[in-house]
Amino acid sequence: MNFNACIENVSTFTDLKRFANEYVIDYKRLSFDELKAAVIKTAPQYSNDDNIQKVVRFFELNPERDTRVLFSILVKSVLLNCDDFTESVRTTEDKVIAYEQEIVDQANEFSLKDEVDNIDFYQYVVEAAWDENDDVSVDEQNLINKIRTKLRVSEKHHQILEAKIGRFPKKGNVLHTKDEISAVRQLLQKKGILISVRDTNNVDYDVIPTEVAEALRKVFHIDIKEASFYNMLDNKFVRNKAYLTDILSKAGVTIPKYANLGQLKELVVRSIAAHNLLGGFSANDGLDKTTLSNWCGTLGLNIYGTKPELINRIIAYYDAIKQIQCTEEDERELYYHFYTDLAARNLSELRQQGVISKDLECEHKFEEATNYIFEKIFRIKPLMMSGTEHPDGILSFNDKLIMWDNKSKETDVSLADHIKQFDRYIQNSTKPVSVFMVIGPSFTEDSQKECAKYAMTNDTIILLITAKELKNLAELWHKNHTDDAEPLPLGVFKQNGRFNPNLVQL
Secondary structure: OOHHHHHHOEOOHHHHHHHHOOOOOOHHHOOHHHHHHHHHHOHHHHHOHHHHHHHHHHHHOOOOHHHHHHHHHHHHHHHHHOHHHEEEHHHHHHHHHHHHHHHHHHHHHOOOOOOOOOHHHHHHHHHHHHHOOOOOOHHHHHHHHHHHHHOOOOHHHHHHHHHHOOOOOOHHHOOOOHHHHHHHHHHHHHOOOOEEEEOOOOOEEEEOOHHHHHHHHHHHOOOOOHHHHHHHHOOOOOOOHHHHHHHHHHOOOOOOOOOOHHHHHHHHHHHOOHHHHHHOOOOOOOOOHHHHHHHHHHOOOOOOOOHHHHHHHHHHHHHOOOOOOOOOOOOHHHHHHOHHHHHOOOHHHHHHOOOOOOOOHHHHHHHHHHHHHHHHHOOOOOOOOOOOOOOOEEEEEOOEEEEEEEOOOOOOEOHHHOHHHHHHHHHOOOOOEEEEEEEEOOEOOHHHHHHHHHHHHOOOEEEEEEHHHHHHHHHHHHHHOOOOOOOOOHHHHOOOEEOOHHHOOO
């Protein structure tokens, strides 16, 4: 949405006054219509390159670390990647929280040593900064930024590193709240970056005016939306391991020894601009003019012009593609419907209903249904796991983990029969395990005592929860939170022994 359209559709007089704060003199004395006219008159100030750079420095080197972190996520990772640089206020907040959770999850899932050179030295620098007053000052942040640029560490890799040492997005890997996000949103409005716009249905949107967004893109060296970049990388003209490896090498990016095509694409998106992907880093790099012309032809674009003109056309074409979310049927929803039957191995009922065709499928589909509950209903994505010696599921819980294991049985589950197995999972974990959940049809009476016994000698508590109890919790959560994307607070599972639903308030 262009600047003038944003001003004409601003949500409230308060929002307009906040947006006028940076460049309109005596804005508090003007009426609503007078202020609209004044802001439109000063429009060039908002997208002026020098002004944009000053505002970016204000946020990137802000004394408040939460402001620095949220500025990067809100602007660079969320809004500059949205169609028309626009997103509903509620969805913006949900995306910020989801992004933070994704970084924490990735920190738990893989090592940076294969992707970043000198990561040990860089980690030493970051940890040294945090050691002083358990915070990072403006001067320390400025030095870290310079070292990060020198070592070619991407901002996302930096965030993952901070999450690994328990400092992202906040100390203890605690996510930001919606109130904290809202506070930074208002600061972005005051500095002329973001404006609140209301549609005909009275829905408020966060908008970076197009002119401002383009100026921000120049500062951040962004030339395409992330989703569009991935879309472009799927084209046959660049969907080639040898080509991507060559471009990344010329950019000085560390490439894992056995990187597959998907990993190479992710490295490209994180590390280089779309113009460099197509045009390389010198006159003889990148795709040749004939190939670029052929690519334009397949897109129905003008095939004539200089190499830079052809590259600009291709990038503009992909950048303009809208991100449309398609809902697909999830077969796990069927497994969730028969969740208690899967837990109790009611094989005849499951066969009759077409849930299973072989008895061996029961345990696997019980696990899949549990993943569905956490991912789709509780809105918490389980972590990726490797190898064979691991529990059925792992979740990030601040700077710790929550694990679970499914036990599908026709009889009561006895914890004593499985405690050695669960203890191996807990002891082999790279992070402390706060809670280990056992999900089954029912439990023996002595299992509760086994939980207490384990807690006496370990920092991990064991929760015994039946499939029926977990499904009831899921249905209650879904009923009370149908209109938002708020994740279930994992603290509800911090119970030792048998699950008590009376202790849960949703």
